[in-house]
Amino acid sequence: MTPPRLRRVRDAEAVARAAAEELVLAAARAVAARGAFTLALAGGTTPRRLYALLAAEPFRGRVPWDRTQVFFGDERPVPPDHPDSNYRMAREALLDHVPVAGVHRIRGEDPAAAERYEEELRRWFGIPPGGAPPRLDLALLGLGADGHTASLFPGSLALDERVRWVVSPFVARLGSRRTTLTLPVLDRARAVIFLVSGGEKAPALARALAPAPGDEPLPAARVQPAGGALWIADHAAAAGPGGPWPA
Numbered sequence: 001m002t003p004p005r006l007r008r009v010r011d012a013e014a015v016a017r018a019a020a021e022e023l024v025l026a027a028a029r030a031v032a033a034r035g036a037f038t039l040a041l042a043g044g045t046t047p048r049r050l051y052a053l054l055a056a057e058p059f060r061g062r063v064p065w066d067r068t069q070v071f072f073g074d075e076r077p078v079p080p081d082h083p084d085s086n087y088r089m090a091r092e093a094l095l096d097h098v099p100v101a102g103v104h105r106i107r108g109e110d111p112a113a114a115e116r117y118e119e120e121l122r123r124w125f126g127i128p129p130g131g132a133p134p135r136l137d138l139a140l141l142g143l144g145a146d147g148h149t150a151s152l153f154p155g156s157l158a159l160d161e162r163v164r165w166v167v168s169p170f171v172a173r174l175g176s177r178r179t180t181l182t183l184p185v186l187d188r189a190r191a192v193i194f195l196v197s198g199g200e201k202a203p204a205l206a207r208a209l210a211p212a213p214g215d216e217p218l219p220a221a222r223v224q225p226a227g228g229a230l231w232i233a234d235h236a237a238a239a240g241p242g243g244p245w246p247a
């Protein structure tokens with residue numbers, strides 16, 4: 001397994017900028033190799049700045065949007081216009097402003113959201129029943145202060161899912177259902193980038209990158225793509241105990 005890499009940058013703005021540069025490179029590589037760029041967006045608070053940066057020059061002009069297919073890592077159980085919707089956040093910050101080739105939202109409001117999204121992935125990637133999970137070119141992820149990523153929360157049975165690509169676990173601490181890509185899909189991604197900003201994330205980041213012996217791995221640390229995940233964190237988030245981490 002390739003170990004995770006950590007890039008420490010000054011602040012939330014620098015996290016967004018570094019991630020945008022990585023995204024431009026991943027997109028160029030994907031389009032050169034396969035003619036399309038498949039991207040999974042993260043929800044939550046941290047990636048909004050990245051999306052806003054990508055929607056404006058110079059980044060807007062550096063991404064081959066007309067070859068970009070946008071997917072989502074997770075979604076709340078709400079309709080697309082709800083203030084909690086990951087899709088709405090991404091649409092307002094980015095998708096309304098760039099000419100993407102395709103947007104594949106998770107229908108969080110639909111009780112069959114997971115089955116429908118798995119079918120959508122299967123159809124778009126042209127994978128027959130029983131085939132291996134899709135290989136996204138880039139999956140963007142966040143880190144919750146509790147160590148969750150996408151909607152894979154600590155203690156969730158969804159973390160042990162090996163067959164389904166998308167599941168809708170009930171998250172007891174939220175008292176609601178979430179829909180999320182599973183580890184088999186996230187681990188197949190050609191590149192995975194975690195965006196982490198703010199001191200409240202420092203203990204989780206430290207535990208994810210440098211777990212104490214015998215520590216139960218946090219959900220975010222269980223994402224282990226073949227090429228190793230890149231963690232981009234600001235100084236406040238990277239100030240936790242346990243370093244030095246692989247850089």
Ligand SMILES: O=C1O[C@H](COP(=O)(O)O)[C@@H](O)[C@H](O)[C@H]1O
Pocket residue numbers: 041042043044045046047073074086140141142143144145148149150151
């Ligand atoms: O990967 C993700 O992480 C977040 C945690 O995000 P935060 O920046 O709001 O703390 C998660 O809740 C989100 O839905 C997800 O895609």
